Amino acid sequence: MPHDVSVHPISVRRLTALSVVALLGSAGLVAGAAGPAVAANPCDPAVIAAAGFTPVLQIDLPQNAGWLDQDLPYSLDKTAEVGPNFDRVGYCLELDGPSGPQWVWTAMEPFSTDARRIGLPTRKGDIVRQPVGDLEVSSNVPDVTNGIGQTGYLEMWPNQYQTNGSSQVANASALTFDADDNPTSSFGYGSFQVHQVGATRPSALAAKTVFAVNTFTEPATGTLSIGIGTNTNGQPDWTFTNNAGRYSKRKFTAYVRPAMVALTEAPQDRQLIPRDSRGGAVVPVAGRVTDSRVRQVQLRVTGPSGTQTLAAPASRPFRFTPRITAGLHEYTFELRAIGQGINRVVAKREGVVSGDVYVVQGQSNAEASRFNGNASGEESPYLRSFGTSTSNAEISGADRTWHYAAGDVSTQSGSVGQWAIRMGRRIVDRYKVPVALVNGAHGGQPISFFQRNDSNPDELSTNYGRLRQRLASAGLIDHVKGVLFYQGESDNDNASVHTTGFSSLLQDWRSDFGMAVSGGSKYYVHQVRTSPCGNSTSIALREAQRKMGDSLGVTVLSTNGLSGHDGCHYAWVGGYRELGDHNFAVIARDWYGGTAAGVAAPNPASASVTGDGSQITVQLRAADVLTVDAASAANFRLAGTTATVQSVAYQSGGKLVLTLSGPATGATGVSYLSHNGAGPWITNATGTGLLAFDLPLT
Numbered sequence: 001m002p003h004d005v006s007v008h009p010i011s012v013r014r015l016t017a018l019s020v021v022a023l024l025g026s027a028g029l030v031a032g033a034a035g036p037a038v039a040a041n042p043c044d045p046a047v048i049a050a051a052g053f054t055p056v057l058q059i060d061l062p063q064n065a066g067w068l069d070q071d072l073p074y075s076l077d078k079t080a081e082v083g084p085n086f087d088r089v090g091y092c093l094e095l096d097g098p099s100g101p102q103w104v105w106t107a108m109e110p111f112s113t114d115a116r117r118i119g120l121p122t123r124k125g126d127i128v129r130q131p132v133g134d135l136e137v138s139s140n141v142p143d144v145t146n147g148i149g150q151t152g153y154l155e156m157w158p159n160q161y162q163t164n165g166s167s168q169v170a171n172a173s174a175l176t177f178d179a180d181d182n183p184t185s186s187f188g189y190g191s192f193q194v195h196q197v198g199a200t201r202p203s204a205l206a207a208k209t210v211f212a213v214n215t216f217t218e219p220a221t222g223t224l225s226i227g228i229g230t231n232t233n234g235q236p237d238w239t240f241t242n243n244a245g246r247y248s249k250r251k252f253t254a255y256v257r258p259a260m261v262a263l264t265e266a267p268q269d270r271q272l273i274p275r276d277s278r279g280g281a282v283v284p285v286a287g288r289v290t291d292s293r294v295r296q297v298q299l300r301v302t303g304p305s306g307t308q309t310l311a312a313p314a315s316r317p318f319r320f321t322p323r324i325t326a327g328l329h330e331y332t333f334e335l336r337a338i339g340q341g342i343n344r345v346v347a348k349r350e351g352v353v354s355g356d357v358y359v360v361q362g363q364s365n366a367e368a369s370r371f372n373g374n375a376s377g378e379e380s381p382y383l384r385s386f387g388t389s390t391s392n393a394e395i396s397g398a399d400r401t402w403h404y405a406a407g408d409v410s411t412q413s414g415s416v417g418q419w420a421i422r423m424g425r426r427i428v429d430r431y432k433v434p435v436a437l438v439n440g441a442h443g444g445q446p447i448s449f450f451q452r453n454d455s456n457p458d459e460l461s462t463n464y465g466r467l468r469q470r471l472a473s474a475g476l477i478d479h480v481k482g483v484l485f486y487q488g489e490s491d492n493d494n495a496s497v498h499t500t501g502f503s504s505l506l507q508d509w510r511s512d513f514g515m516a517v518s519g520g521s522k523y524y525v526h527q528v529r530t531s532p533c534g535n536s537t538s539i540a541l542r543e544a545q546r547k548m549g550d551s552l553g554v555t556v557l558s559t560n561g562l563s564g565h566d567g568c569h570y571a572w573v574g575g576y577r578e579l580g581d582h583n584f585a586v587i588a589r590d591w592y593g594g595t596a597a598g599v600a601a602p603n604p605a606s607a608s609v610t611g612d613g614s615q616i617t618v619q620l621r622a623a624d625v626l627t628v629d630a631a632s633a634a635n636f637r638l639a640g641t642t643a644t645v646q647s648v649a650y651q652s653g654g655k656l657v658l659t660l661s662g663p664a665t666g667a668t669g670v671s672y673l674s675h676n677g678a679g680p681w682i683t684n685a686t687g688t689g690l691l692a693f694d695l696p697l698t
Helices: 045-050 393-398 418-431 463-473 495-512 540-551 572-591
Strands: 054-060 086-097 100-108 128-139 147-162 182-197 208-214 225-228 249-258 261-265 272-274 280-282 285-289 294-303 306-313 318-320 323-325 331-339 342-362 383-386 402-404 435-439 480-486 522-526 555-557 604-610 615-620 636-639 645-651 655-660 669-672 693-696
Touching (some): 086 208, 086 225, 100 208, 100 225, 100 249, 128 182, 128 342, 182 393, 261 331, 261 342, 272 435, 285 294, 294 323, 323 342, 383 418, 383 463, 393 463, 435 463, 480 572, 495 522, 495 540, 522 540, 522 572, 540 555, 540 693, 555 572, 604 669, 604 693, 636 645
Parallel strands (some): 272 342, 342 435, 342 480, 383 435, 480 522, 522 555
Antiparallel strands (some): 054 249, 086 249, 128 147, 147 182, 208 225, 280 323, 294 306, 604 615, 636 669, 669 693
């Protein structure tokens, strides 16, 4: 679903077969356009059967349920019989109440390969929160948009939920319960909702509810909240309406369309396939025919150069291996089953791209959600992410879906953080390559929290296991170009603990990540601004991080030079935005042939007493010209002497000359501590600040 549905007649090839909408005679409808309310009931079993669907679950919904951790009392249940053998899912909800009979039919691409997962979810981990394509809708409720070829969004879980959403849905509200809500770790309310949404962010289309069944896992005293269309008198998705008693009929039926082809390999919608040394990727599509009427399978791959058609006979398993190129363009994969009187689209995947992969990890400054200022303008259809960066094992394990990357939110589907999305957007704009960003960060945690369980590296109860599973499920784990780590505030300046913990973590990353990357993954460590938060005078942990460039072979990134700092976190302007720019410059240097001049964080090599003993010269590792703001001297400290630093000047050849209040008698060391908040700064050409340091004097 990479673009908003365009207007085109119902007969175009986007139809995956004769639809219920078409069978009802609505040939005047167009894909994605609002049609008139349907007079005939689309839930007529004969109509649905003629469209190739078969019922698998049916229940007359009660007024009160209390179904948490229970099997539903379906009057019809053929899920075991169907198994994974289906290529579309459909639902009918029929109500009869104060407004008379109401009904809605909707069908979509499958969101699960297990028929048992398409009914009302009642158990932990039964969570679906994702877009779906090729949505068709037919209803007699005027607010519903009837038609085909739409984009849907599903919210199905047994959990309680909040209004603050993932930002994956255009025009959804963070203040009301609607098409983009947030399931929490608490169980006992329940949502089963299908929405109509725009396929892009932003979009001109309003996010609207097709139907909702809620409150089914609340205790049995709670009345179900049910509705078709968008509720205009309360929460838009019918949450808290507790209105089931208004209806004398409440029939819910789930359908599937039996598959003609069983797929064993195929991309997902919105998937990023890591690019190889040839500047693209092979995208396998494989499976076998399961219907004897099919004589041939065809794969149509549509991209920037047109459509490529590949074919294989139905007599044996097939495997197509088309190649795509990395760039700012998307591919559509459409698999068709061909036979006598048969020409069915059995699978369609849209928005597939090829590009590069980066991981973000650490504490809240790696989560980098919105503290002050909005980064949504940095979002791009060519920035992707996979899964959910949450500490909840059930929610994390349930999300195995590709999403658009979002910068302002954390612990949500597709959330990557503000500086990461800025960095990614600059890669996209400058080097014209899509980027996958996978953020595994968790705020307020010490280094021990991020360690691997060596006996079970994929354990979902661990931060490492959740991130590792996401990367492996997405097909990214061997293709990670870089890991950017920002952590240490919660280690409270304990340099020994932090260094030991990070060394272990780095060793595990090096054994798990980037096996297919030429030269291996690169690792980037942000020197924290403070440890703990608010304390800019402690230096042991920050000095240990600075030394990691030498002892561990990582690249050390600076967080100095950022004035939008509140003592712990950063605003967008003057903070995460600029940090994204600084990180981009380093990534561009390392991976895309970008300039090296003025990019590396200014880093001292040595310090010595010079002149008549009343100056200290700090020799930097690079000769990049630095800008020294007035009053920067206040951030330097001397050890072993009563002398103080009065002024700082840059000298050609990569030197900082500190002029003292008097001779440095007895001086043993010099430190640069930086500070909380805004400048003064000592920065290079990109605005990156001098690393904090604690050096002996020679």
